[in-house]
Amino acid sequence: MINKDSTRTHNDMRNNIVSIASNVFEKFGFKKTTVDDIAQALRKGKSSIYYYFKSKEDIFKAVVEKEADAHRAEINRIMESNLNTIEKLKSYVKARMLAVKIMANYYTLIRNNDVSNLDLIEKLRAKYDTEELSIIKRLLNEGMDNGLFKVKDIELSSIALLTAMKGLEFPLFIDSPKADNLDKILDDMLDILFYGLVIRKA
């Protein structure tokens, strides 16, 4: 029978590996990082890693998930705020674009788009895209409920919005604007985007 202390230290070790692996992956990227690199940073043997994780990909997913958690916390803060739905959607889009920085490892993998990692990219994309669509739908539904939005097909509009944000990723990859510039860029583009969504009030 596993005692609770050993479970706790097991999880402590897993968290330690994830934390250190995050730094190593950020430095070298998924492909160029070896499990031995991570082991050396931990001052352990490579095989020890496999005691805690199934594979290199398993470690990487845990790293991305930890980063995603930080991003989710930010999204939840926005969703539960007292902002009207337009402001919520604006804040959400900003936070989502900043995810490029918070979820650094995930976006680096996507940016490099190395053909050898397509399988992993697709797995992760599917997972996080589903989450994003869910959030966008909640916001569009909330807007429909309170009369701020008029959307004929929430499903299609959600997909369109997500696709638009993904289109914005590329310039962000290339040229990291300062935070205030990012705000201005997004404000301008969101005002244009909303023009077709918001009911005009006299």
Added chain:
Amino acid sequence: MINKDSTRTHNDMRNNIVSIASNVFEKFGFKKTTVDDIAQALRKGKSSIYYYFKSKEDIFKAVVEKEADAHRAEINRIMESNLNTIEKLKSYVKARMLAVKIMANYYTLIRNNDVSNLDLIEKLRAKYDTEELSIIKRLLNEGMDNGLFKVKDIELSSIALLTAMKGLEFPLFIDSPKADNLDKILDDMLDILFYGLVIRKA
């Protein structure tokens, strides 16, 4: 017969490769950079690289040499200035410590000190150390000539000074101080170092 234009474009291509390779080596380090990485950055096939360079190590040496040239230009500017020899030596030491940044690839190789690269490190170390000793000796000789220095054994003092500067590299590796802080740190340490060298004037 090679015409001069083809020699020029050949050299242009070599310079282009060195320039692009410099960025790739800086990003990934010598070991993790593959020749294919460099080729992809150049949008050429890997084999094309071998038309211009003998080996991966050959490319890296050319990269380091290009960085060293920038450093040499700075050193020559100091040596040919009208400063007195004490000020020259101070300026030299500062410039040399800044070489950690200018010769980024060389120092990154040394910092990582991966056992698999020891042969390459030793080759490069021998080359650039010899240059440095030569410069330090010139300065000490100049100081002896104009009475500003009193050095019993120029050879030993040169080696001691070079060793001291190498000792300073490590803290610089770890924590990149801002330029003005670096100036202050070096001024303080140089004043202490010179205390035993400069003839006291009444």
Added chain:
DNA sequence: GTACTGTTTTACTAAAATGGTCGAAAATTC
């Protein structure tokens, strides 16, 4: 001292990756 558990390490394997070469094709020059 023995038994057990959790963790780490050593030795190993199969597959993938890499440095580098060769010959042929393409592009360029004269």
Added chain:
DNA sequence: GAATTTTCGACCATTTTAGTAAAACAGTAC
């Protein structure tokens, strides 16, 4: 059109890497 230069695909030998199994180690309980 021929000569030269440049490029690339296919290939090879070697090295590296992800991952595994078994052994060893450290700590704990009795």
